[in-house]
Amino acid sequence: MKQRESLWEAYLKRGFSRRNFLKGCVALTSLMGLSSDMFNKVVEAAETKPLPVVVWIHGHECTGCDESFIRSGAPLASDVVLTSIALEYDHLLSAACGAPFEAHLDEVIQKYNGQYILAVEGAVSTKDNGIYCMSGGHTFTHLLDKAAKGAAAIIAYGSCAAYGGIQAAKPNPTGSSGIKMFVGGKPVVNVPGCPPIPEVMTGVVMHVALFGSIPPLDGDGRPKQFYGNRIHDTCYRRPFFDAGMFAETFDDAGSKAGWCLYKLGCRGPETYNSCGNLRWWQGMSYPIQSGAPCIGCANAHFWDEAPFTDRLPKYDKIGDADKIGVGLAVATTAGVVGHAVASVVQRNQRDNLLEDENHDEH
Amino acid sequence: MKSVKEVKRKEYYIFSPFLRIFHWIMVAMILVLFFTGLIITKPMNVSTTEPFFSITSIDLVRDIHFVAAFIFCASFILRIYGFIINKGDRLFPRVWEGHFYSETVEVALHYMLLKSHHASFLRNPLARMSYAALYVLVAIEILTGFAMYYMTNPSGTGGMLFGWVNVILGSEMMTHIVHHYVAWFIILFAIGHFYMVIRAEFMEGESEVSSMFSGKKVLAHVPKDANELD
Ligand code: SF4
Ligand code: SF4
Numbered sequence: 001m002k003q004r005e006s007l008w009e010a011y012l013k014r015g016f017s018r019r020n021f022l023k024g025c026v027a028l029t030s031l032m033g034l035s036s037d038m039f040n041k042v043v044e045a046a047e048t049k050p051l052p053v054v055v056w057i058h059g060h061e062c063t064g065c066d067e068s069f070i071r072s073g074a075p076l077a078s079d080v081v082l083t084s085i086a087l088e089y090d091h092l093l094s095a096a097c098g099a100p101f102e103a104h105l106d107e108v109i110q111k112y113n114g115q116y117i118l119a120v121e122g123a124v125s126t127k128d129n130g131i132y133c134m135s136g137g138h139t140f141t142h143l144l145d146k147a148a149k150g151a152a153a154i155i156a157y158g159s160c161a162a163y164g165g166i167q168a169a170k171p172n173p174t175g176s177s178g179i180k181m182f183v184g185g186k187p188v189v190n191v192p193g194c195p196p197i198p199e200v201m202t203g204v205v206m207h208v209a210l211f212g213s214i215p216p217l218d219g220d221g222r223p224k225q226f227y228g229n230r231i232h233d234t235c236y237r238r239p240f241f242d243a244g245m246f247a248e249t250f251d252d253a254g255s256k257a258g259w260c261l262y263k264l265g266c267r268g269p270e271t272y273n274s275c276g277n278l279r280w281w282q283g284m285s286y287p288i289q290s291g292a293p294c295i296g297c298a299n300a301h302f303w304d305e306a307p308f309t310d311r312l313p314k315y316d317k318i319g320d321a322d323k324i325g326v327g328l329a330v331a332t333t334a335g336v337v338g339h340a341v342a343s344v345v346q347r348n349q350r351d352n353l354l355e356d357e358n359h360d361e362h
Numbered sequence: 363m364k365s366v367k368e369v370k371r372k373e374y375y376i377f378s379p380f381l382r383i384f385h386w387i388m389v390a391m392i393l394v395l396f397f398t399g400l401i402i403t404k405p406m407n408v409s410t411t412e413p414f415f416s417i418t419s420i421d422l423v424r425d426i427h428f429v430a431a432f433i434f435c436a437s438f439i440l441r442i443y444g445f446i447i448n449k450g451d452r453l454f455p456r457v458w459e460g461h462f463y464s465e466t467v468e469v470a471l472h473y474m475l476l477k478s479h480h481a482s483f484l485r486n487p488l489a490r491m492s493y494a495a496l497y498v499l500v501a502i503e504i505l506t507g508f509a510m511y512y513m514t515n516p517s518g519t520g521g522m523l524f525g526w527v528n529v530i531l532g533s534e535m536m537t538h539i540v541h542h543y544v545a546w547f548i549i550l551f552a553i554g555h556f557y558m559v560i561r562a563e564f565m566e567g568e569s570e571v572s573s574m575f576s577g578k579k580v581l582a583h584v585p586k587d588a589n590e591l592d
Contacts, residue, residue, distance in 0.1 A: 218516050219525055233514055244405050244418030263405065270534035272516070301533040311403055312542065321539075322400065325546035332550050336557040342475055347565060350478045 004050035007210075010083045021046070027074060031199060032207045032215070033225025045210040051083075052209040053116040055108060055147055056090040059140040060133040060167050060176050061122030065158040065195040066092050072198035073282040080202050085209050088116070091135065102136045109150050117208050118151035120144065123160040123167055124182050127175030141182065148183040153214050155189045155204060156180070162192040162221075163300035170304050178300075180221070189214050190221040194297035197274055199282075200226045222272065231268035231294050234276030237261065250291070261288060265309040267296030369582045374484055377577040380444030381451045384437045385574055391434035392548060395503075398427040399545055431507055450577075454497075455490035462487055465586075482568065482585040489558065492551065499548050506541040510534065 005013070011021045022043065029042045058066075070077045070093075081087050088108045094101065108116065122140070125132040130139035148154060156162045161179050168176040180188050191204050204223055207215045215223040232238065240246070240260040247255035247264055260266070268276075271294055275286040288294055293309065296302040307313070312320040377385075401423050444451040456462055465481070469488040472480035509527035512520025513534065528534045562570035569579045579585075 219522075220529070224517065228516065230514065242419065242421035244420040244423075246405055246407075248407065267535060270510075270538065296533075296535060299533050299535065301536070305533065305535045311538075313539065321543055321546065322404065325549070328546065328550055329553060332553045336553060339473075339475075340557065340561065343561060343565060346475055346478060353478075 004053070004086060006048055006050055007046040007084060008048075010051065014083070024075075028206055028210070031074060031203045032210075033203065033223075042210060045212075049210060049212060051086045052212070053108065053112045054085045054087050054119055054205065054209075055105070055116050055151070056087060056093070056119040056121070057140075057143055057147055058091040058135070059120065059122030059144065059161070059179075060125045060174065061158065061160045061165065063092055063121070065121045065160075065193075065201070068193075068195035068198045069157075069201045070198075071281065072202040074199060075202055075206070077198070077202065080205065084206060085117075088112075105147075109147060113150040115152050116150065117205065118147050118154045119157055119205065120154060120161045120179050121157045123164045123176035124179055125167070125174040125176050127173070132174040144179060144182055145184075148179075148186055151183075151186055152212075153189065153208055154179070154183055154186050155191060155208065156221075157191050157201060158196060159192045159194045159297060159300075159302070162190040165194065166303050168303070187214055188221055189217065189223060192222065192227075192298040192300075193273060194302075196298070197226075197278055197280060199278055200274055218272075226274045226278075227272040227298070229272065229274075229276070231271045231273055231276045231288070232266075234274075235268050235288060236276070237288060255291060258291075261291070261293040263311070264293045265295075265307060265311060266293035267299070267302065267305075267308070268294045271296040271299055271302075273298040371580050371582050372584070374579045374581065374585070374588065375577055376450035376484060376579060377573055378444040378448035378451050379577065380440040381448070382574055382577060384441040384444065387437040387440075388434065391430045391437070392552065394430040395427060395434065396545055396549055398423050398430065399542070402427060403542060428511065431504075431511075435504060452485070452490075454494050455485075455487060466491060482566070482581070482583050484579060484585045484587050484590065486562070486568075486570075492555065496548065496551050496555075499544050499551065502544050503541060503548070506531075506537045506544070509537050510541065 007024075008021060011024070025043045025046055026039065028046070029036065029039050032042075034042070072080070075084065081093065087093065089101075089105045096104070122133075124130070124141055124144060125139075126141065130141035133140040135143060156179050159165045160167070160176075164172075164177045167174055178190075180190075189204060189208070191201060193200070195201075200223075203226065204215065207223070215225060218224050218227060220227075232241070235241075237258065237260045240258075241262055245254060245259045246262055247259045249255065250264065255261075255264075262269070266288065268288065275288070275294070279286045279289070295308045296305065299305075305313075310320070312322065314320050315324070318324060402420065405420050405423075406418050441451075442453070445453050465483070466487040468477065469480045469483075469486060471477040473488065505524065505527050508520060508524040512518065512524050513528065515521055516525055528537050531537050531540060559570040559574075562568040563572065567582060569581060573579045
């Protein structure tokens with residue numbers, strides 16, 4: 001294996017100018033959600049820090065996060081993979097396969113013990129000793145265990161790795177869950193989303209790569225710069241929400257006019273993600289902008305919170321909590337009236353008895 | 363039947379003004395919170411095509427909900443202050459006293475119409491249990507409410523103080539749902555409470571309603587816990 005180079009050295013080797021390099025650093029700084037006074041630090045790190053080795057493994061999932069990742073526009077995913085990180089092992093993007101490929105993984109884990117970044121996509125399947133998710137003849141739990149031991153930091157890409165994902169939906173037949181409990185206490189950066197926004201994926205790995213440290217995290221282990229706000233608080237349709245102007249159905253005038261999708265079940269008010277500010281495909285659009293209510297794909301348990309097009313769960317033909325609540329209130333009132341009538345009858349009986357007793361005494 | 367004036371009655375002062383003010387603030391705020399809450403979950407239909415002319419401002423309804431919530435929370439200061447200065451105000455039923463349970467059972471049997479009467483109490487043990495349950499429901503509402511409210515800034519003080527509620531419930535959507543469902547239980551409690559105090563006032567001569575205005579219970583009979591005033 002060759003000597004690991006820094007980003008600057010990689011640029012030099014490819015014949016890029018210093019100016020190009022600095023431009024790249026400016027882009028990186030803003031991408032990582034850092035303020036411009038961090039620019040010097042970014043340049044310094046890019047000049048000196050050797051490119052980090054990344055091992056990228058896939059568990060119980062659909063690889064949709066990769067589909068998202070390879071569409072990152074700034075930085076281009078190809079730039080990240082080819083020049084900004086040393087991607088040594090990736091189930092999906094690697095050309096190699098078979099026994100030599102698996103042997104290479106062991107080699108990398110040994111050689112860069114304690115230094116490499118482990119990116120994990122997909123949930124851990126725990127039921128029946130993990131046999132529902134196998135690769136290279138081993139269970140994914142085994143692979144994760146092995147890879148996590150020597151990792152400097154772990155990035156959990158997607159809602160599957162962070163929280164268990166779709167396969168963890170009730171009744172969760174494979175016992176899927178997020179990776180956090182299975183990495184032996186190693187620091188985990190949660191990058192949830194189904195999938196996460198491409199630029200968020202590249203931004204997080206670049207931060208870890210350049211600074212050799214994990215970005216500032218919130219209580220749930222998510223990078224604050226990308227998951228610090230609710231979609232609802234950054235949504236461009238918020239003025240319609242505040243004014244009480246809602247699309248009632250998917251084809252009414254309000255929906256065509258671009259009003260708030262709250263009544264169609266939008267989960268923006270409880271979802272933390274960058275869809276509202278970064279948007280998707282280099283700022284082109286995001287689901288709400290296209291008229292689809294947010295389903296809260298970056299939230300734990302979003303998969304169990306159907307119906308996505310309503311604010312309250314429905315209970316078959318009985319209806320939602322408000323209908324049941326009105327029913328219970330009416331029933332309680334009726335019960336109370338019945339009880340009042342019965343109480344009056346009971347009291348009259350009691351008084352009659354007392355009167356009779358009084359008569360007897362005299 | 364003797365006329366009202368002939369009957370000898372005794373006054374028992376139990377509720378301090380602070381408790382009474384707290385009680386009526388709670389009544390008003392629960393009503394405001396409940397109906398604004400229903401509107402926030404299911405806003406009215408749109409009345410205009412221009413935001414400028416909208417009269418269905420959800421922003422305003424939300425603000426009313428939040429202000430009412432803060433007033434409600436603040437009013438607990440009155441409740442606790444009353445508890446400190448007045449022996450009559452109690453925060454919780456005395457569940458550590460053995461006779462509490464047999465008395466509760468007796469009252470419950472009467473309310474189930476299985477017994478013709480129950481002993482009279484200044485502090486009806488079953489009612490007191492239901493108030494403790496109400497406080498639990500209110501506590502859930504306060505915790506879930508702030509857990510949603512403060513998460514506009516998860517790393518702020520409020521987010522730090524209440525964010526764990528969302529974690530325990532699994533997701534913030536679940537917090538919304540719990541908040542909404544518990545609100546309905548509070549309303550069910552209110553219906554039952556409303557009936558029971560009127561029943562006690564007019565059928566059992568317990569001045570259950572009037573005491574929440576005057577602070578005093580004026581009774582013709584001697585309640586079983588008459589000696590528990592101080
Ligand atoms: S569309 Fe969704 S996120 Fe946007 S304002 Fe409406 S409820 Fe909030
Ligand atoms: S708008 Fe909501 S559901 Fe859609 S991608 Fe963003 S977080 Fe996920």
